[in-house]
Amino acid sequence: MVSNVALKSRMIELGLTQEELARRMNDALDEITGRPGDVSDRTVRNLVSGKTRRPIGRTCVALERVFDCPVKDLGFSPPRTAVPPEDPVRRRTFITSATGTAAASFVPASRRVGAADVERLQDGLDHLTTLDDRRGGHSALEEAALAGAQLALRLQQSGVSERVRQRLFSVAADYTTRAAWSCIDDRRLDQAQQHLGRSMVFAGMAQDSAAQFSAWNQIAMLSRQRRRHTDAISAAQAAQALPITRRDPLFASLAHARLAIGHSNRNDRHTALRSLGYAEEALDKARPVSRPSWIGFYGPAELLAITAIVQQRLGLSAEAEASSHRALAITPDRYRRNRALSTVRLALAQLHQGDLDLACATASDVFSIMEGAEIPGRIRTELGDFHRSVQDHAPKSQQAAELTDRLRAKWS
Template sequence: MTVNVALKQQMIERGLTQDELARRMNDALEEITGRPGEVSDRTVRNLLSGKTLRPIGRTCAALERVFGCPVKELGLSPPRSAVPPEDPVLRRTFITATTGTTAAPFVAASRQVGVSDVERLQVGLNRLTALDNHRGGHLALEKAALAGAQQALDLQQYCVSERVRQRLFTIAADYTSRAAWSCIDDRRPDQAQHYLDRSMIYAGMAQDSTAQFSAWNQIAMLARQYRRHTDAVAAGQAAQGLRIARRDPLFASLAHARIAIGQSNRNDKQAALRSLGHAQDALTKAAPAPRPGWIDFYGSAELFAITAIVQERLGMSAEAEASSHRALAIIPERFRRNRALSTVRLALAQLHQGDLDLACATVTDVFDIMQGVEIPGRIRTELSGFQRNVLDCAPKSAHVADLIHRLRPNGS
């Protein structure tokens, strides 16, 4: 006996275990005959091991209904014509399926989905993540992310495997989170909130704590935009309590960092610095591992950038300047938007130490970094905040007029 490679590959593609295939075959037989099937996991084992090469008519019909293809494509031989299926209804279904006189059992074939469909959608999601890192949030990215989420939701209607269905819900959650993030980065918080509500639903249906973490991470950032700093801390704590954060120190570190930002915005200095310490400790324990592409931004560089935000909020401008320099020294080139944000924060730390000329020279680098694309709303908001600070300390400075000009829609 030799292993039935064709059947095994089809099961892998659709994410089916032996027990689950047996259940699906019994469901198919009930649909065909009106009576529950009696396929067992032993039947499936015999098919996989090669012990059964020519299954009976009922088994063949069930396999073809589940996989949407002739049994020959599953490495099996159909019953000999001299051996009719046991049931007249089943006989008609089996004969018409194998002769091609009706497409009924095969209609689902072009619509059944499996692991390769999930992987295809994941590739598209990774491309959107790379685009966001380079350009920042914008309307076209938001629309593309929503289209990807809808594809995943449409495909899960035709799954034969619960595992693949859950993975598709994860993909839908991740795409919807990407749309939400585009809105957060573009400073459209109300629309972002709508998408995050949907993303959390999909993540729950997927039973995926990583997708839930992504949503809570963005909810913390959104709360910051709304200036609901206690909510931001609570969102970070919710992320911290998820299974993925307990299992993977990288996620735990990011949760601590989000909590630190919220605490600093509440001017809770000791708690914020303590959370930063926890974030650093957790990050040192994080080992390389397969992770979703959206969290690639987080590492030592991003933690330095977040540390600078916390220190600046707490009035520690010299320390914030040093942290921003450390972040900029190691931010990967592909994270152009993050580099621009850290540059604004570096300029603000310099300004708060009284070095107006140096700060304004630093902030002009942002326009060079983002050259060729429209500056995302989040960066524009940071630049506007820098401009207000310059007005407060030097209202007649020529730097103010230059910033006003550059921040106009067609000014750069």
């Protein structure tokens, strides 16, 4: 049984739990029929898990009312009256929908899976990337990504050409890496490590150096979170050695930036700043070309944010503050999580220069930036580090007490 990726993605988009979806479906039925609905938590579990593939009657009506779309766009087979029984186009599922989420589509058993089918899978991956930019990593996003990878792996076992098989392995690698990233951002590091191991295998089968780069990039980030700074440097160097890095200056720039962070964490000032210089030079050479959607986050704004991290690690707080301001000035609003992280780092740079009032006010902006979404584990960790720094600098101050109260209220 394959879980309904489309429904999960739409629930993520609307911020709905299974219990909340059941409540909304019952409210919709009450509005339509004038009688309370009887949708149970078990009904919704069956819808999400894939056990129910063709909702009928009141369940079908309620789903379409809540999500404002046909049930086929939610990954379900439509009611039998909607499609003639002899229609041959509903045999295998893969990722697509009108909004780019993972949804159900089908190909006849007599036709080989082709390039258009791979592109539908990639559309679903692009939508998950957009969700991550807005909300950050969380378990529901991880599950949706893993379901997409499972689907790509299942399709490559069908009658496909060697080229399509490799592309499907590449898509599976990208989905699995997306699941790993969701765990990294949510600070579930052991789970992320497992996903990255599988992703690297799929990327190798695909012979896709861009997918391999994505995995090495995240291994570098995971190693940094675990304070294994030598491993982080080795991962960035492995990314540097890939063909995609030699072909595309944007990838080369990101690899140099990761190296800069690794060297700064080992307090190697000269090498860290030199790597930042290389990253800037490479980024200046990058030109707009077709690239995987996952690397869309990287550009001048992200390099400035990374520069602020390196400068702060090296004790250059004034420079880190300036870089954070510059990063925030050009980071698009859709990258909410990235803006929130840069804001915490700006606050830390201000604190290390002795401006307690300004630093605490800046840190409080994070809650406004992430309003309406659960704050991912990585941001929570950064806020926790900032809070501990405030306690170290001025443990009995009013600002420290107010920040403590606010964090407790938000975390509860």
